[in-house]
Amino acid sequence: MPGLAGVPRTDEKQTAKSFKTDQEVRWCPGCGDYAILAAVQGFLPELGLRKENIVFISGIGCSSRFPYYMNTYGMHSIHGRAPAIATGVAVTRPDLSVWVVTGDGDALSIGGNHLIHALRRNVNLKILLFNNRIYGLTKGQYSPTSETGKITKSTPMGSLDYSFNPVSIALGAEASFVARTIDSDRQHLTETLRRAAAHEGTALVEILQNCNIFNDGAWAPLKDVDTRDDMLIRLVDGEQIRFGADGEHVVVRGKGGHITVAEAADVDESDIIVFDSHAEDPGLAFALSRLADVHSLADTPVGVFRDVVRPSYDRLVREQVEAAKGTEQPDLQALLRGKDTWTVN
């Protein structure tokens, strides 16, 4: 797992319980964050890392209470700034596994700038973005991922903002790893975490999360048994992009080079796109990220959209520092003296 290359392992047998703290969890009953917490605690033992070498850094929001419930090192910082703080941690400590927990407000509103630069630099961070399409902690204002027209406390006549698509943004910000998963799909979430952890560089994982108090059911069409088969597209490497209860819907390349959803019966087998997250060209990944209907959520892809190899910023920084170092300890006295001295006797 290149993403964990410098992090020391442990022989100790870990379980989910190893990662629980004594703090009573304060999320609302029914919050999607519980499922994510359980999935992360259930997954980490698999990595077999020394617990003390794992760090969770969060910003502000319900999402960002996460570190308090993880029995690792953790920091609950300030709104939007976790990726920047985490950059300082990752660059100086190759022996740490650094995770950032954030939300749609924290990462895409106030934190947008730091997010895109972390992605651009490809700092070895695993960014978990809990997207519930609302501001939960401040009690119900709209967020950059809320749909236009949404009625909230600050938009009683409906939001006028066009909404962001986190996967599209990440790809535009040069991301080397972008994925989307769902809080209630434990298996898919765990598999996504596994791939993210293995990745060297910034791994952005958008987790569709339900805020049952302020935006209940925001992702329901993608979760309800009755609708999800026809709405949700699961991307799997090496496989045709197919969905529907009987695999009757497919994603094909159209004449103009664009992609569309079609009925398998209506197209040639050869037109059906075979997905590959490792493709160097982000074009297909980007096109897939644009498929979903913002309001109905129809044709929403989930899975790892992109997973390519690019050296991480922190590794490059350390290599450059190493290259500058000589074989002996640098001479501080010589540095202070400089080149032009004179002596007074």
Next chain:
Amino acid sequence: MTSTAKTVVPLGHVVIRFAGDSGDGMQLTGDRFTSETAGLGNDLSTLPDFPAEIRAPAGTLPGVSAFQLHFADHDIMTPGDRPDVLVAMNPAALKANLKDLRPGSDLIINTDEFTKRNLEKVGYHANPLEDGSLEQYAVHDIALTSMTLEALADCDVSKKEAERAKNMFALGLLCWLYSRPTEGTLEFLRTKFAKKPDIMAANIAAFEAGWSFGETTESFSVRYEVKPAPMLPGTYRNITGNPALAYGLIAASRQSGLPLFLGSYPITPASDILHELSKHKDFGVVTVQAEDEIAGVTAALGASYAGSLGVTTTSGPGVALKSEAIGLAVSLELPLVVVDVQRGGPSTGLPTKTEQADLLQAMFGRNGEAPVPIVAPRSPGDCFDAALEAARIAIVYRTPVFLLSDGYLANGSEPWRVPDVNKLPSIDPNFATEPNHDGEFWPYLRDPETLARPWAVPGTPGLEHRIGGLEKADGSGDISYDPENHDHMVRLRQAKVDAIAATIPPVEVEDPSGQARVLILGWGSTYGPIGAACRAVRAEGLDVAQAHLRHLNPFPANLGEILHSYDRVIVPEMNLGQLAFLIRGRYLVDAIGYNQVRGLPFTSEELASAITDVISNL
């Protein structure tokens, strides 16, 4: 190059100001003259004065760039109130600087640039060289540009390149006039233009031509010499404030064993610290030029969290942006050095001019009660020691610390007695390695003396814990909204900063006669001008005391006692009275501010005058 033809007159001190267009190389000329002067052993002090724009239109007033240098055969403290010699490379330089000269001062003027067009550009309706308006000065008319072109006639360079070498002609002339050694400049030119032998030859030819001109021209009948100044024995070099500050941070890294991490964003006049530190990766220094000021300070905070010495560098506008993150550092109680190289404000203000108006921002610029220690250097060389001291406080007390420098110190230079690295103080981070409370680790269980919390960095087994910006319970560090706990924690964080006073030296007062009834209290770069002013006042037979603060928060423990033992306390500041505000509030002393906010240091003359007024009205 030597000369015996003309009389050599000894001088105790000289103030020279080189002034020209931004493209004329005045800073380089000033730097070279300074270097030769330092090497000769004079005491010196410099004041570069340049505009914010990269290259304003040629020959205009906004484009004037100047470099002032004061050098002497004795200890001096300022770059000089007024130049004794003005080298004016064009009409704009003359117009902008003439008002600062005393009658009788020398004017060395490049007459070639005094064309009708250039004169009109800056509002001269007649040529000052011809209309008698310069009668009261000793004018030396020199066709500098054409003489440079003539001297370079045989060189294989374009006319433009030859003209550009006129600053070397001026330098050669001034080096002759003040009997400066020349080998340093020749070596400098050889190295700088090693890959461009034609340019090298041209510049050397121009320099030598300027020197020869001095020897032969009738315009200068004497030359001067300024003997070396008595200095404490030791090894010296010339040092500029920003590099000195950078070296202090590297030294702090060495003395504490913590790797140095700089998270920064370019901003005038602090960018040079970023540049300097980025050159020293061999010392393990990591520099990240972040996407903005906030990313710079938060990356530094993250590095500190992970066990480095986290530093950020900026100026006033950047401090404003960083305030939330600094508040987080106060709450997390982690080391962080915040360097503010102050400049003219408010808002974008005067990027290349000096000021010291961020003191109250440093004291109070955060939400809630968020005390942050403040350290301020007093001279370019002191930037080294102040940086070490700021790092010490940050590390030992687990706190952000402001290091308040200013543009004048950042770009000014002076001789510096190179410290012996073996005598630098050690700084012990004292990392936590064991549980400290019934087999658990409590991140806020403090040292009873320093009130510092234990610092356990990620990777330390068994001490896993979480910290954050929410209020926390004393000891355990768990989130707490309890009313009594919050009151207690707010007071505790204040008490921790106050407790730093126990490890800072008492204020020293300079009062040679012991009879002074008036105290001049300063901080930051006013040290030089205040010192020079006090000398002048004492030379007139009056008694005055001077004290200078390096620590602005907390104040040294004996400050109140000192302030109350004088009849008057005057606080000269380049702001509207910020230190005065603090000491009035803290010590109930009726301090008098003496304030100017011109973007320039005080002159010792104006301060001496103000001090004399106060003394005579006692």
